[in-house]
Amino acid sequence: MALMTPRAALDAPATVDLPVGRTSSRRRIYPWIVFGLAFALLLSDYMSRQVLAAVFVPLGEELALDKGQLGSLISVVALMVGLLTLPISILADRWGRVRSLVVMAILWSIATLACAFAQSYEQLLIARFFVGVGEAAYGSVGIALVLSLFAPRVHAALSAAFMAGGSFGTMIGTAVGGVVAVHFGWRWSIGAMAVLGLLLVAAFKVIVTETRVRRHQTVDDAPATPAKVETPKGARAPLSSLFTNPAVICAYLGSGLQMFMAAVMLTWLPTFFKEEYTMTVDKAGGAAAFFVLLVGTGMIVCGVIADRVSRQDPTRKWTAGIGFCSFAFVSLMIAFQLPTGGLQLTLMAVGAFFSAGCSGTTAAMVASLTHKSVQASAMGTLTLANNLLGLAAAPFIIGVLADHMSLADALAIAPLVYLPAAAAMYIGRRLHPRGLAKLQALSTRVDR
Missing domain, CATH: 1.20.1250.20 (MFS general substrate transporter like domains)
Known part of the structure; x- marks a missing residue:
């Protein structure tokens, strides 16, 4: 049998001429690859969001900002996340979750990079606004994508781990941001988070596609067979x-x-x-x-x-x-x-x-x-x-x-x-x- 490239191997349908054990093994591995990449992007999400907190002192001194202004730079991101999560999640379900996640990550990474070049409070606030727009629905759409690849019996554990990823991303962003700021300055701290986000989204785009996700979706505890994704029938409860x-x-x-x-x-x-x-x-x-x-x-x-x-x-x-x-x-x-x-x-x-x-x-x-x-x-x-x-x-x-x-x-x-x-x-x-x-x-x- 001819050798396949890693990308071809991921794209290969479940019916290729492989032993059952290898086919099942690959079907079990790919959902975890998606989880790992989605979780890594979630860490990047919160690293980009919270790195500012680690450099409040040097940033505030250089741009002459008071604590109310510094706090607003964090709050504007969370405000946009709160206001836009629901409408963007609805759009993502229709447009495609994978495609939506890629666009979100690119947007928040570029906006974070813009923060590193800001010369005033107003410029920072506008850039942080777009960070919030990019991050708005990543959590809800990302966990929906992940859960679609795993059996219901592990959904609770995966949800808890995914939610806690926000704190872990904050932890990494705060620690790394502080170290980079001391040695290179606060702008480099923010820029490093932007570059990391762009690298991760590039890997995500190459490995995770709508086609592969559909092929590996499951609705029960038997992952060996791809499940049909059907639109729920019947009336919906009113919002x-x-x-x-x-x-x-x-x-x-x-x-x-x-x-x-x-x-x-x-x-x-x-x-x-x-x-x-x-x-x-x-x-x-x-x-x-x-x-x-x-x-x-x-x-x-x-x-x-x-x-x-x-x-x-x-x-x-x-x-x-x-x-x-x-x-x-x-x-x-x-x-x-x-x-x-x-x-x-x-x-x-x-x-x-x-x-x-x-x-x-x-x-x-x-x-x-x-x-x-x-x-x-x-x-x-x-x-x-x-x-x-x-x-x-x-x-x-x-x-x-x-x-x-x-x-x-x-x-x-x-x-x-x-x-x-x-x-x-x-x-x-x-x-x-x-x-x-x-x-x-x-x-x-x-x-x-």
Whole structure:
């Protein structure tokens, strides 16, 4: 049999004259290649988004920016992500997910490169606006692409890992950005992220195509045979149902509010360590990266814990979410009242671990309380809440407060946001039975 190039091997249909074991092996490997490349682009997404936080001090000094302006450069990206995720996700489903992901990655990488050449706050803000446009739907479209290649029995684990990738990308961008800034300057830190994104999207475009993805799609646990992708039949639930179930609204609110403090830590810890611990830019970035790693790890671990405690009673996911908020609130409130030192850092580490622990819990509640025909839209709405209430609001609000008091004082009051977050989850737990009844009535009406 003639030898094939790697590209030809990937393109070869499942019916080529190969032993069954080799065919099945290749079919198992390709989805993981797609996952790896999609995950790498997700890391690039957040590295490009958050590298600015690592260079706030030198950037602010060169362009004479206050903390409110610096925070707005982070917030504008999250704002665009929140506003555009749902409409772009709908367009991607029609135009092609792979093609859409490539365009998104090229756009955010070029916009990030433009940030490296900006000479004023206005130029930076415009470039960051387009970073947000490019990144808007990458998370929702990327995870949809990945899940289409794997059996449902592993979807929960893949979703948790993909969501946590944002924290890991932030960690890498913060650490690497700080080191590069010290040796070459803040512009090189941002430019390096742009070049990495362009290299990754080039590899993604060569290896991942719509044709190959369709060939490897599966809808069950038997990956040996390509599955037919059929358009779901029957009526769809109205989009208004995403906002008429009170328990679902509680999940939106609880998730968005608990993301506020996580966003604060992702954005302002490098500056906090620079100012309060008198660290250099690279050391402050490295220290902040450790805490960001705890945020991402906590998201995964807390999701596993919530799944385990709720096996017999789904409402225990709400209880777990309340617990995670409580741990984060107590730890961080005490930590930012303490003087700098080991005890403060220890309590900050505990708070960081639980700071976004409710992410998986609230996503599971949204999925379980919305009709299957609009669950993708429900996840888009959840992303909107996470960005508007948390990821977009936090950097700007804390920056403005820091300009009027100090960053340390602003961080000391920021954990108060966990109180309304926990209250929303408590109300959601009380309304959960009513939410299930409302979903059942809707399903009876739509599916018959």
